[in-house]
Amino acid sequence: MFLARRDLRRTWRRFVLVGAVVALVAVLSTVLAGLADGLVRDGTSGLRALPYTHLALEPGAEAVFSRSTLTEAAADEFRSIPGAEVSPLGVSFVNAASTSGGASLDLALFGVPAGSFLADRQDAQDALAGEPGLVLSSTFADEGVKVGDVYRLGGSDVTLPVVGFTIAGSYGHVPIAFTSLSTWQSIAYGSDARGRVSAIALKLPAGSADATAAAAAASGTEVITKSRSYDGSPGFTAETTTMTLIRGFLLVISALIVGAFFTVLAVQRTRQTGLLKAMGASDAYVLRDGIGQMGVVVVGATAVGTGVGAVMVALLANTAAPVELSFTSIALSAALLIVTGLVGSLVSFRRITTVEPAIALGVEN
Amino acid sequence: MTTSTATIAPLALRDLTVSVPDGRERRVLLDGVDLDVAAGEVLVVTGPSGSGKSTLLAMAGLLRQPPAGDVLVAGFPTASLSRRRLTALRRDHIGIVYQSANLLSPLTAREQLELAGHIRRRPRREVRAHADQLLEELGLADRADQLPSQLSGGERQRVGIGRALMGSPTVLLADEPTASLDPALATEVAGLLAAEAHARGVATVIVTHDDAPLRHADRHLHLAAGRLVDGGPVAS
Numbered sequence: 001m002f003l004a005r006r007d008l009r010r011t012w013r014r015f016v017l018v019g020a021v022v023a024l025v026a027v028l029s030t031v032l033a034g035l036a037d038g039l040v041r042d043g044t045s046g047l048r049a050l051p052y053t054h055l056a057l058e059p060g061a062e063a064v065f066s067r068s069t070l071t072e073a074a075a076d077e078f079r080s081i082p083g084a085e086v087s088p089l090g091v092s093f094v095n096a097a098s099t100s101g102g103a104s105l106d107l108a109l110f111g112v113p114a115g116s117f118l119a120d121r122q123d124a125q126d127a128l129a130g131e132p133g134l135v136l137s138s139t140f141a142d143e144g145v146k147v148g149d150v151y152r153l154g155g156s157d158v159t160l161p162v163v164g165f166t167i168a169g170s171y172g173h174v175p176i177a178f179t180s181l182s183t184w185q186s187i188a189y190g191s192d193a194r195g196r197v198s199a200i201a202l203k204l205p206a207g208s209a210d211a212t213a214a215a216a217a218a219s220g221t222e223v224i225t226k227s228r229s230y231d232g233s234p235g236f237t238a239e240t241t242t243m244t245l246i247r248g249f250l251l252v253i254s255a256l257i258v259g260a261f262f263t264v265l266a267v268q269r270t271r272q273t274g275l276l277k278a279m280g281a282s283d284a285y286v287l288r289d290g291i292g293q294m295g296v297v298v299v300g301a302t303a304v305g306t307g308v309g310a311v312m313v314a315l316l317a318n319t320a321a322p323v324e325l326s327f328t329s330i331a332l333s334a335a336l337l338i339v340t341g342l343v344g345s346l347v348s349f350r351r352i353t354t355v356e357p358a359i360a361l362g363v364e365n
Numbered sequence: 366m367t368t369s370t371a372t373i374a375p376l377a378l379r380d381l382t383v384s385v386p387d388g389r390e391r392r393v394l395l396d397g398v399d400l401d402v403a404a405g406e407v408l409v410v411t412g413p414s415g416s417g418k419s420t421l422l423a424m425a426g427l428l429r430q431p432p433a434g435d436v437l438v439a440g441f442p443t444a445s446l447s448r449r450r451l452t453a454l455r456r457d458h459i460g461i462v463y464q465s466a467n468l469l470s471p472l473t474a475r476e477q478l479e480l481a482g483h484i485r486r487r488p489r490r491e492v493r494a495h496a497d498q499l500l501e502e503l504g505l506a507d508r509a510d511q512l513p514s515q516l517s518g519g520e521r522q523r524v525g526i527g528r529a530l531m532g533s534p535t536v537l538l539a540d541e542p543t544a545s546l547d548p549a550l551a552t553e554v555a556g557l558l559a560a561e562a563h564a565r566g567v568a569t570v571i572v573t574h575d576d577a578p579l580r581h582a583d584r585h586l587h588l589a590a591g592r593l594v595d596g597g598p599v600a601s
Contacts, residue, residue, distance in 0.1 A: 002483040007471040010512070275467055278428055280456025280532065281484045282449070357455070358428040360467065361419050361540055 026305025111184020
């Protein structure tokens with residue numbers, strides 16, 4: 001990198017434009033990574049917070065609660081697994097209208113039996129143990145909802161008071177509210193619930209795969225892992241696919257820009273490359289110099305852009321925007337940008353290797 | 366092989382033939398050229414524009430392989446060598462001085478010379494010492510840290526000579542080294558080139574259409590119709 005280093009130091013203005021473009025792409029890529037992580041978190045934080053390891057659902061439900069209807073009896077098959085914790089779970093989206101004329105609430109209503117391992121926080125346990133009511137996500141308390149406020153749940157005649165708040169997160173970008181399983185059943189099915197639930201939540205010990213498979217077969221259910229259960233969250237697949245697509249396009253654009261820049265640079269440097277070869281520099285020497293220079297520009301610009309993007313994500317995290325500052329995700333995003341930038345620059349290498357040393361003398365035929 | 370190394374010419378051309386497309390026909394630039402250049406000899410080749418002087422130099426400098434004939438550098442035939450071997454031979458045996466110096470704009474005078482040492486993978490300290498010594502000899506010690514844009518035409522050409530000598534070549538080739546200089550500077554640069562060649566025992570070929578190098582030549586050949594012929598007397 002003898003020549004490349006000095007070239008960068010003394011003709012740095014030439015690299016400002018491509019560096020700025022790569023840095024801007026890095027900013028955008030970092031913010032998108034933060035947004036993608038934030039959306040995933042926002043859509044599945046409720047499920048992530050629940051202490052289950054697997055879910056048993058109706059076969060073919062594809063992790064979507066609304067497509068799955070089981071009975072509480074299915075839970076009995078899993079209770080025979082040594083060390084397993086088992087809880088029926090009802091999940092539905094409801095609108096809760098204030099009976100006192102306040103604002104209505106959109107809720108992801110999770111029905112769990114009293115004492116369920118799913119409501120592991122003491123405040124939720126205490127609230128569910130008493131009279132039927134709603135345990136709301138603590139975000140509602142910040143919005144002025146108080147314990148004792150009464151809500152009529154959409155699609156039913158059920159009215160429930162707010163009995164407490166807990167840190168419950170959200171599901172499908174809708175805040176989660178807990179209620180007792182029997183209350184959930186009366187909301188979902190009226191007086192004809194017949195023990196129906198959406199899923200069986202499981203907390204399985206290690207090494208219980210065979211027993212779990214047997215219980216699933218006996219109960220006529222399909223068992224999926226916790227991470228697989230996120231896929232059924234409303235909008236989850238569409239959001240992650242869209243974000244991945246946008247980030248993919250950004251990487252391709254970055255690769256094309258870097259490739260175009262270094263190809264033009266390679267053309268401009270044809271005589272210089274010829275001179276180096278005439279001096280006895282091998283193709284490998286000239287390429288090393290070029291790759292090194294590209295590496296410095298791409299890595300430097302990406303580092304600056306990623307830093308700026310990370311600051312922006314950190315600032316946005318203090319607002320209502322669904323963003324999350326994840327070091328792993330941002331580092332991966334930066335690494336991908338560097339790799340694609342360098343891959344883009346590879347197109348200029350052919351130009352470099354085909355330059356004849358005779359060009360240095362102006363002899364071209 | 367009974368030939369002693371003392372008799373081997375550092376540069377020899379054998380039956381070198383080159384033609385280039387010219388409309389529907391081909392124009393012969395070099396027509397069976399044979400040439401030996403001895404160690405320490407300064408050969409000046411003159412000829413009109415387009416006569417093939419630069420092509421001759423490109424072949425002699427192993428910058429291009431001849432379609433017919435052979436170039437022997439330090440006694441090694443090169444016609445069948447790979448690109449890689451040609452590069453290594455070029456690196457180890459050949460120095461080239463270009464018209465208008467052909468310096469690299471981001472490098473200072475000293476770095477132009479150091480680059481030649483860097484390409485040869487010589488130790489950094491040794492390269493620096495050698496570059497400083499050459500710059501001193503060429504009268505450029507106080508200009509070592511100047512970029513090409515800060516040097517005069519004569520200084521640039523002297524840096525170019527220094528760069529060519531940096532690899533301690535056995536063959537020195539110069540392409541119109543005085544073409545872009547005024548007469549006084551041209552004489553100075555040509556004299557410097559010849560003096561360095563004589564002092565170092567380097568076989569030197571200067572192609573030019575300028576008179577200045579002739580005053581310092583040991584031999585003068587003229588390239589016409591693809592053949593090298595006696596170019597007439599030299600000043601010495």
